[in-house]
Structures are given as C-alpha cells and as structure tokens.
Amino acid sequence: MKITEPISRVIGRTDFMPHLPSPQPSPQRRGSSCFRRTNHHINRFTSTASDQPVIAKPCSFSPGEKVRRRGSAAIIFTAALLLVVQLQAADAPALKPVTDPKPILAELQQKMSSLSSVYLEFTQERQLKLFAEPLKSEGVMMIDQPGMIRWETTAPFQSILLSNQKSVAQFEFADGKWKKLKLGFPQMLKRVMDQMTLMHQGKLDALTSDFTLSVSTGVVTVVTMVPKDENVRSMLAALEIHLQPDLSATREVIMREPGGDLTRIIFNREKRSVKFPEKTFDQTKPLDIATIKAAVNDAH
Amino acid sequence: MRINLILLALAVLTGCATTPRTQIQRAPDSVPADALITQRGVLTVLGRQFTLNGYLASSSTNGQRLIVTENFGSVLADVLLKPGGKAYVMRSSRAFKPKWIERYIAADMQCLFGNSKQTDCPGQMIAANHFLIERRWYKLDLHIVEIKLGVQPPEMFDTTKTEKP
Numbered sequence: 001m002k003i004t005e006p007i008s009r010v011i012g013r014t015d016f017m018p019h020l021p022s023p024q025p026s027p028q029r030r031g032s033s034c035f036r037r038t039n040h041h042i043n044r045f046t047s048t049a050s051d052q053p054v055i056a057k058p059c060s061f062s063p064g065e066k067v068r069r070r071g072s073a074a075i076i077f078t079a080a081l082l083l084v085v086q087l088q089a090a091d092a093p094a095l096k097p098v099t100d101p102k103p104i105l106a107e108l109q110q111k112m113s114s115l116s117s118v119y120l121e122f123t124q125e126r127q128l129k130l131f132a133e134p135l136k137s138e139g140v141m142m143i144d145q146p147g148m149i150r151w152e153t154t155a156p157f158q159s160i161l162l163s164n165q166k167s168v169a170q171f172e173f174a175d176g177k178w179k180k181l182k183l184g185f186p187q188m189l190k191r192v193m194d195q196m197t198l199m200h201q202g203k204l205d206a207l208t209s210d211f212t213l214s215v216s217t218g219v220v221t222v223v224t225m226v227p228k229d230e231n232v233r234s235m236l237a238a239l240e241i242h243l244q245p246d247l248s249a250t251r252e253v254i255m256r257e258p259g260g261d262l263t264r265i266i267f268n269r270e271k272r273s274v275k276f277p278e279k280t281f282d283q284t285k286p287l288d289i290a291t292i293k294a295a296v297n298d299a300h
Numbered sequence: 301m302r303i304n305l306i307l308l309a310l311a312v313l314t315g316c317a318t319t320p321r322t323q324i325q326r327a328p329d330s331v332p333a334d335a336l337i338t339q340r341g342v343l344t345v346l347g348r349q350f351t352l353n354g355y356l357a358s359s360s361t362n363g364q365r366l367i368v369t370e371n372f373g374s375v376l377a378d379v380l381l382k383p384g385g386k387a388y389v390m391r392s393s394r395a396f397k398p399k400w401i402e403r404y405i406a407a408d409m410q411c412l413f414g415n416s417k418q419t420d421c422p423g424q425m426i427a428a429n430h431f432l433i434e435r436r437w438y439k440l441d442l443h444i445v446e447i448k449l450g451v452q453p454p455e456m457f458d459t460t461k462t463e464k465p
Contacts, residue, residue, distance in 0.1 A: 126373045128355075130365070130456050135338070135355055156446040157340040159351060161371065172342055172351065174443060175430070184348030192372065235374055255373065263373035 094218045101215035105204050105223070108247050112202025117144040117276060119296050120200075120250070121269040124153075128261050140289060141200075142274075148281040149197045152289055162283050163193035169283035180284075199241060200250065211239070221245055234258060271296060324411055324421040324431060331413045333360035338446040344439040352376065354442070356413060362457030366409055368396070377401045380459060381409055388459045408433050408440065 098104060120141045125134035139153040151161040158173035168190040170181045183189060198206050204213060204223060210232075211225035223241040227233045240254040249270050255263040277295045279287040331337070339354035350370075357365045361383070368377040378391035379401050387406035389398045396405065411421035412431055423433040429444040 124373070126369065128367065128375075130367070130453075131336075131355070131357075132453055156338055157443065159340070159371075170349075170351065172340075174342075174441070175426075181342065181349040181351070182344075182347060184345065184350050189371075257374070261375070 095216035095220070095222060096218055098215040098217055101213055101223075104215045104217070104221065104247075105202075105213065108204065108223070108243070109202040111247050112200070115201070115272050117272070117274045118142070118200060119269075119271040119274045119276075120267045123266045123268060125264045125266065126261075127264065129259070134264070140293075141196075142276060142280060142292070143197055143200050144276055144281060147194070147197055149193050150281055150286070151193070151196070154289060160286055161189070161193065162281055162286060163190055163197070164281060164283070167283060168193055171286065178286075199253075202247075217245065219245070220251060221247060275299060321422045321434070322424055323419075324423045324425050324433070326412065326425060328415065330428070331358060332447060332449055334358060334449065334451045336448040336450070336452065337413070337444055338448075339442055340445050341440050341442040344441075345437065356409070357452040357456050358413060359452050359454075359457055362452075362454060364409060364413055365390070365452075365456045366405065367391075368405065370395070377405055379406050379409065380457060381406055381414060382457075382459070383415065385410065385414065404435065404438070412442070 118141075122139055122141060124137045124139065126136075127134045137153055137157075138155045139151065141152070142150040147163075147165045149161075149163050153159045160171040160178075162169045162171075168183065168186050170183055170189070171178045172181060173179075195207060195210070198204070204225075207213070207225065210229065211227055214224045214226075216222045216224070221243045223243070225239040225241070227236055227239075235257065237256045237258045240256070242251045242254070243249065244251065250267050252267060253265040255265075274296050277287055277292060279285065280292055335358050337354075337356040337358060339356065341352045341354060343350045343352055353369045353371075355367045355369070363380060363382040365380045366378070367375060369375050374393075375391055376393045377396040378389070380388040380390050382388070387402050387409075389401045389406075392398045392401055407418065407420065410418035411423075411433065421433070422435055423431060423440075425431055431440075431442045433440040433442065
C-alpha cells in the first residue's frame with residue numbers, strides 16, 4: 001500500500017488505527033456533560049447512525065489534566081506516525097546491497113548479449129520539488145545491432161534522437177514536418193546515447209571508467225551507477241536501473257540529481273529481438289513511428 | 301570623389317536605412333493567468349541548434365516562473381519574474397549563466413508571457429502557439445505544446461527559495 005495522503009488524513013482513518021489505545025476518561029470527569037475523548041470519539045469513523053457521540057459543552061480542564069491530555073495526544077500522534085512509517089517501510093521494496101556485484105553484472109551482460117534488438121515504450125516523469133505533479137512525456141526507445149539507438153519523444157511534442165557507431169542526429173517535428181537540426185555539441189550527445197545503448201545491452205562493465213557500480217537485490221534488482229567525475233556528479237548524483245529480479249526486463253531508470261529532483265523513465269512495454277523495418281535508424285529520413293509500431297506489433 | 305566620401309561618412313554615421321526589425325505583437329490576455337504552460341524550443345546560436353523544454357508556471361497574483369531543461373531533464377535555467385517585471389535567477393547552469401538568464405531568458409519571458417510592457421521583442425508570432433524570437437546572438441523557435449489550467453503553488457513564486465547552480 002502506498003501512502004501519499006497527508007498525515008492528518010491518514011491518522012483520521014480507522015483502518016490505520018486498530019492498535020491505538022483508547023484514552024480513558026478521568027474518574028473525576030466521568031459522568032460530566034462536557035465533551036470528552038471517549039470510545040465514541042475514537043470510533044467516530046466506524047460509528048453507526050445510533051452511535052453518536054454526545055457533545056454538550058467544551059470542557060474546562062485543570063492545568064495538570066491539560067498536560068496529561070497533551071501527553072496522550074502526543075503519544076497517539078507518535079504511535080500513528082510510527083504506524084505510518086512502518087507501513088511505508090513494509091511497502092518499500094526491501095533491497096539488499098550485494099557485496100560483489102560482478103556475478104550479477106556478468107549474468108546481466110550474458111542475458112542481454114543474446115538479444116539482437118529491443119523495443120521499449122516509456123513514460124518519462126520529471127519530478128521537480130517545485131511542482132506538485134511530475135512533468136510527463138511519452139516515447140519509444142529502440143536499440144539494434146551494431147550500436148544503433150533511436151530515442152523518440154511522441155508527446156507532448158515530437159522529437160527523434162538517433163545515434164550509431166559513427167554519428168548522431170536529431171529531428172524535430174513542427175508545423176507538420178520533420179526538420180533535421182544542426183546539432184551543437186554532437187559528441188556530447190553521442191556519448192550519452194552510447195551510454196544508453198551500453199546500459200540496455202547489459203554492457204555495464206564498459207561503463208566502469210565513468211561510473212562506480214553497485215547492485216542491490218530484492219523485489220527488483222537495482223544497478224546503481226554513480227558518476228566518477230565530480231562535474232558530472234554535480235548534475236547527476238546517481239543513475240539507477242531497475243530490472244526484474246531475473247534480469248529479464250528493465251522496469252525503470254531513475255536519474256537522481258543532487259538537490260533531490262529526479263527523472264524517472266518507466267518502461268511500459270518491452271519487446272526483445274525485434275526486426276525493425278528499414279530506415280528505422282536512418283539519419284537522413286527516419287521512418288515514421290506509426291509504421292515502426294505497426295511492424296513491431298505485426299511481428300508478434 | 302570628395303562628395304562620395306562625404307556621403308559614405310554620412311551613411312556610416314547615421315546608419316544605413318534598413319528595414320526595421322519586426323516585433324512580436326501579442327494580445328495582453330493571450331496567456332492564461334493561472335496555468336502551467338509546457339514549451340518546446342529550438343535555440344540557434346552561431347548556426348548550432350539545441351533543443352530545450354520550458355515549463356512556465358503562471359500566477360495571476362504572484363508572477364511567473366520558468367524552468368528550462370535539456371533533452372534528458374537536467375535543469376539549465378530557472379527564473380522567477382515578479383508581477384512588477386523584476387527577474388530573479390533562481391538557478392543557473394554551465395549552459396546558461398545568471399547574466400544570460402537575466403538579460404535574455406527573462407526578457408523573452410516578458411515578451412511572450414509577461415504582463416508588463418516589454419518593448420524590445422524582435423521576432424514574429426507565427427501562430428497563437430508558435431513564436432520566433434530573433435536577437436543578435438541567437439534565434440529561438442518556440443512552440444507552446446501544452447497548457448494545464450489551474451492555480452500554481454504559491455511557494456513557486458517565493459524569491460527566497462533559490463538554489464545554487
């Protein structure tokens with residue numbers, strides 16, 4: 001269960017309150033007509049129509065009783081908080097760091113090396129602390145041998161990034177037509193694309209010159225890559241690849257920034273060893289995505 | 301010969317008669333007062349092109365905040381424009397230095413989305429959601445790709461919450 005509600009609302013719900021002690025009314029106040037914390041009060045969320053608490057008038061408590069009542073409230077609040085924290089902890093995937101990541105990385109590389117190609121549909125969520133909701137975009141990533149990659153954003157705008165062993169290209173769709181861009185810093189973009197290709201081919205050992213790699217296992221297998229270069233680290237604190245426990249598919253990639261912002265790329269649909277139509281990776285006039293999707297879907 | 305030289309000198313001193321630069325003409329209420337506006341832009345500098353994403357949070361009372369990111373989401377610039385027109389650079393990057401953000405990004409924001417009257421807005425409004433800004437150092441081809449109406453969180457417009465580049 002994922003808890004995203006404010007704590008005040010969570011505390012107010014009975015399904016999170018079964019272990020909370022019911023405060024007993026103080027003997028000297030028992031029977032008085034003022035409003036007290038009673039079982040009626042605690043159980044107000046499960047009460048029936050006939051089970052109404054009686055609220056006559058506000059109580060006037062002695063200073064000592066006020067302190068005791070504040071103390072009880074604090075205990076209830078702390079207990080509820082602990083319960084919420086426990087629920088969250090129980091919900092979070094229990095991941096255990098692996099002392100020696102080499103065997104898992106080798107297994108990943110071995111599994112991925114048998115693949116000739118991969119097709120992935122993704123949702124990209126940019127989570128900035130400032131925004132209440134993530135900024136979303138959608139797209140498709142395609143990787144084929146030898147070292148070809150196509151990263152296409154399909155919504156809310158259309159853009160294609162293409163890279164092969166020699167070069168990189170970018171196309172933007174605007175005013176009803178595709179336009180090839182005269183890229184600034186193509187080497188930098190190519191490097192990023194090459195790293196993405198290596199990651200998705202499981203060739204993580206090839207990235208060890210740029211990243212420190214660690215692996216955690218559990219509900220998912222997470223490969224965490226921390227950039228070695230301080231300048232890169234000032235922009236990208238860590239990159240996490242979340243895989244199925246059996247390493248059979250990539251679930252998501254998370255790029256964490258030093259300030260707490262992050263980009264999450266969630267892979268919704270994955271097809272492996274796909275035969276892509278001609279010109280899928282063409283850097284002059286790439287094939288449109290609708291035709292590629294149709295070909296990929298027809299093939300399976 | 302002497303007359304020609306005088307004419308040439310005059311032309312240099314007074315400036316050649318060129319076509320005046322077109323200015324972006326925008327209706328004051330063309331941008332929703334409370335909304336999150338997503339933009340996609342192609343920035344051309346010295347003949348090279350860079351793609352940018354822009355997320356503009358607009359508030360009818362608190363101003364406007366623009367966050368510019370590159371293809372994979374890294375923040376390149378973050379600027380807050382208060383209703384009076386004062387710009388605050390909230391975050392800069394190696395790609396966009398604070399001065400550049402203040403001088404150009406904030407000025408372009410004023411031209412395209414601002415309420416105060418910005419007079420220097422060279423470029424064209426190609427369509428209601430498509431603008432071309434043409435300044436001496438760069439060209440920005442900007443499309444508005446999504447508008448989500450709604451009041452934006454007031455914390456977004458707090459000038460004290462700046463982040464170091």
